[in-house]
Amino acid sequence: MQILESQIIEGIRSHDRKALASLLSFCEDDPEKANEILSHLNKKNAHIIGITGSPGVGKSSLINSILDRLKDRKIGVIAIDPSSPFTGGALLGDRIRMQSHAISQNVFIRSFASRGALGGLSPSIYEACDAFETFEMDMVLVETVGAGQSDIEIANVADTVLVLLSADGGDEIQMMKAGLMEIADIFVVNKSDNILSRNLFSKLRSVVEMGKRDIPIFLTNTIDGEGIDELIKGIDKRFLKISTDESFETIRKRRLINHAQSSIRREIDRIMDSIKFESSNIYGIKRRVIEELCKKSF
């Protein structure tokens, strides 16, 4: 093991923020190496909470409001914004809303670019969550890229998914559609100062009542803090429930399998990028990739 990696391991064990920062960079730039480092570290289960919803609905501001109220808990924030498909560049601006917490000892905010990952996450989201768990966080808040109706990857990563909606979220039919609306463990209707948000809140309630799952809905306003305390109680109640009825184990088991899948896909992508294929049919190409994959040792 190189000096840097052992330094990170030691740093994380002694609670050095800089070590966590370096580990998160490994997660971004070399996730397989990050997995190796992570395997040497102990993890403490955090409540991993996904926060998703369309652009501008108030995800970053909601995180800021949560951080305002939970000053005594150790919270990691993973804030993801989109990478350009043209230049690979990204403008990561989620942090702006949370900057007042930048110097809090209990809070660690890290911005990620989506780097081509679909579903509104980062390609190394599993590693990043694990990294925060080695730092003994109580909660990890994962803010997705402003999501569309089918961006549901977050449900594979998080223990609890908050779907945010606001004002012009559409009519009941929009809310009855499959995809994003199905993955919510908790609904948050934000911007309660807008009458349209209040209308949406009652429409959403009638839609949720049609379904089998009893999904709590909270009406919030991140400017004056309306509904934030209730939301936090709802989040904690959810964590208590999944921790006691054993669904936490199921969630984490599923998450581990998804993590492995993401790692295997990365391996396949790497192989396919590095081989110059000569075969003129897909079977030849497939055979070649699988052969290469089998050469890898784990």
Add this chain to the structure above:
Amino acid sequence: MIKVMIAKPGLDGHDRGAKIIARALRDGGMEVIYTGIRQTPEQIAQAAVDEDVDVLGISILSGAHMKLIPKILFLLQEKKADIPVFVGGIIPEKDAVELKKMGIIEVYGPGARTSEIIEKIKGYFEHANT
């Protein structure tokens, strides 16, 4: 991938320059974190360390650069963060010379070309990695 943070310390809210640079660097293929206006040196230094950025760009038009920039450099040093720092804004020539003596890589004023800034950062980054 080059990761840059653009930050505005102090009380001036003139952030058009910072936004133009952030946008240009994004188009130059970099990942750019923008922290927003009215940041304290402490917030900027801690965010740069937590984000593990390759480059820090400070935009300042208030005239307080000789107070705020040394403070940021001091805090970075204190946190043992070896991050190259660029400055943009309204900086008199003699102050720019002073700032460079303190370790600032480059100081850009009005009229600086974004392409030049991108080249400089990329050049510095390549050089640092060889």
